Amino acid sequence: MPHPTQPQSAPSAAPDAGAGPKRYIVEAHGGGDLDWDGSPSVAVFQVDEALARDIIRFSSLVKAENVYKIERFDCHADFLRYDPETNREEALEAGEKNSVRTECDVLVVTGEDFFFRAYVKHTDVEIECEGQPISALAQHFGLAPGDRSVPEAVRVRLEQALPGADGYERGFKDALESIALALAAKISRPVLDEAIATAMDAYANNADTQVSEAPASSPQFP
Structure with a gap:
C-alpha cells in the first residue's frame, strides 16, 4: 500500500487551550476497481482530545519501537463520493448513496502522520x-x-472531587495526578479513566474512616 503524501504544514499558531474537536474534510482515493461509481473523493471525520492523545501516543510508540506504523479498528471516518461543502448539489442529489459503505475500517498512525483506511463493503477494494x-x-x-x-x-x-484539598487529601490528589501523568502516554484514555475511577472509589469508601493511634505506653518500672 503506498504511503499517503505528507501535506505541507500549516503556519504555526498559538496552542488553543481547551479546544473542541478538530474537524477534517480531506481527499480520499481508491475504489477505482469497482464497476459502479463508488470511489470516494473525500473523507470526513473529527478528532477529540482523547483520540488525539491516542494518536500522539501511537506515534511515540512507532518511533520508540522503530516500526513503520500502528493500526487499530476505528470507524471515525466517513468516506463520501461528493464533498458536502464544495459539491453540495451533487451530494444532496446522491442522498444516501453519497456515503461509501465500508468495513474493516482502521486508523493508521506512523511516526509523523495519521489517516483512515477501509474496504468498500463486500469487496476487497481498499480506500483511504x-x-x-x-x-x-x-x-x-x-x-x-x-x-x-x-x-x-x-x-x-x-x-471537582477534592476541591481545595490539603493535608492527606492534597497528597492523595497529587499522587493520582502523578499516576495519570506517568500513564497518559502509555495506555488508552478509557483504561486511564477506569484506573482513576477505581482509586477515587476506594478513597470514597474509606474517606470517613479515622485511623487513631493509641499513645505509647509509659514504661513501667518495678
Whole structure:
C-alpha cells in the first residue's frame, strides 16, 4: 500500500487551550476497481482530545519501537463520493448513496502522520484518505508530540472531587495526578479513566474512616 503524501504544514499558531474537536474534510482515493461509481473523493471525520492523545501516543510508540506504523479498528471516518461543502448539489442529489459503505475500517498512525483506511463493503477494494500531520493535531489541542501532561478531563475530575484539598487529601490528589501523568502516554484514555475511577472509589469508601493511634505506653518500672 503506498504511503499517503505528507501535506505541507500549516503556519504555526498559538496552542488553543481547551479546544473542541478538530474537524477534517480531506481527499480520499481508491475504489477505482469497482464497476459502479463508488470511489470516494473525500473523507470526513473529527478528532477529540482523547483520540488525539491516542494518536500522539501511537506515534511515540512507532518511533520508540522503530516500526513503520500502528493500526487499530476505528470507524471515525466517513468516506463520501461528493464533498458536502464544495459539491453540495451533487451530494444532496446522491442522498444516501453519497456515503461509501465500508468495513474493516482502521486508523493508521506512523511516526509523523495519521489517516483512515477501509474496504468498500463486500469487496476487497481498499480506500483511504490523505495522511494528516500529527504536529498540527497536537498544536490544535495545545499538546506536544510525546505529551506528558495530565489529561484535562482527569484534572477537572480530581479538582471537582477534592476541591481545595490539603493535608492527606492534597497528597492523595497529587499522587493520582502523578499516576495519570506517568500513564497518559502509555495506555488508552478509557483504561486511564477506569484506573482513576477505581482509586477515587476506594478513597470514597474509606474517606470517613479515622485511623487513631493509641499513645505509647509509659514504661513501667518495678
